[in-house]
Amino acid sequence: MADIDWNLLWQLDWAEIADATLDTLTMLGVSLLFTVLLGLPLGVLLYLSAPGQLRPRPRLYALLSLLVNVLRSLPFVILLIVLMPLTLLLVGTSIGVAGAIVPLVVGAVPFFGRLVENVLREVDRGVIEASQSMGARLPQIIVKVLLPEALPGLIGAMTVTGVALVGYTAMSGVIGGGGLGDLAVRYGYQRFQSEVMLVTVALLLLLVQLLQSAGDRLLRRCRLD
Template sequence: MRGRVDWETFWDLMLNATLETVYMVAVAALFTVAMGLPLGIILFITRKDGIHPAATLNRLLSGLVNIGRSLPFIVLLIALIPFTRLIIGTTLGTTAAIVPITLGAFPFFARIVENALDEVDKGRIEAILSMGGTGWHIVSKVLLPEALPALLAGITLTTVLLIGFSSMAGVIGGGGLGDLAIRYGYQRFNNQIMIGTVVTLIVLVQLVQTLGDRLVRSLAHRR
């Protein structure tokens, strides 16, 4: 099947694919933050000069994060097919695509968290320690509140990354705009669909970036 589709079919395809992409990105973002945030905190506090130094653990986790960040996502996507099938029962569809998307993104976010915490004023940490504060007090009362603007900026950046990952998931039938672009735009030589998916992805990225920037600025002004 080549050529254009009627506009009613076009809008139906675009709407369904967009909703699938939003679903994938939203759920993957939740899991990415849930996994990456504690990992980033552990990386920070177990440094040589951290509040709970643990050189062996830090080297191990840092190495795993570096490996996760260095793998091209398309390679990771294919390599995780057996694991995805084990967890979800299938490798097709939007829910299955969430597994490799999350595993590809959370090491990136963990490093963002570590770098954001590194910018917190060390004097605040020393003040809490001098008053007998525990590691939990430092994390909950100083590190996370002080680094919140940077963390929100990191979440925004990571969400944009997830949109790109969700598009690549279309290669293995992950659904969403990427899958639509491949099945209709590329395989059926339909420029109408291809252009529509590209424009929609650009709009999604711009919306996420704009909303994220506004939240960061709003939080920074309140502080």
């Protein structure tokens, strides 16, 4: 990569950089929303069906655990390519912001689901047994006991997943996924414009810091309550 000319920073197309930043925020927000909506039930199901838990289903747990492990072990760049036909079927395109959201969700759901399972395992079993002794049914235990008790850990899991998704959105630029990653590939890498690469990296780092700070603040407020 060529040396950075600091004077050229002011001559960059900041409108395009702003659009790319907005695309990244869109991908991050939408994919994180669907990741939580799909990954939370997956994590709860993994927890409930595990041996020794509330509703042990060893075969179901083994199947789900295998699927989660397989998807988590695939490098995200490979997942982007493998899921192109599915992405095209679901959203009508495999490039751009819309084309990146499907693989982002598929890549993040198993990650978040496993985090949720681990967080739920940390809930005091005595609290659960106390609710059972009072006649609480499984849905009540999940909604009124398990999830509220695990809320701080779940917030931490969402924060970690959000930070991971920032990296995933950047990698989606390799196949034209849009956003800051795409800008870095097209200008910073292919055209050797180090200034663009510097700006995109700085913006991604800033986004990660903002996510982490927001998660930490929410976690502190949750614990105070």
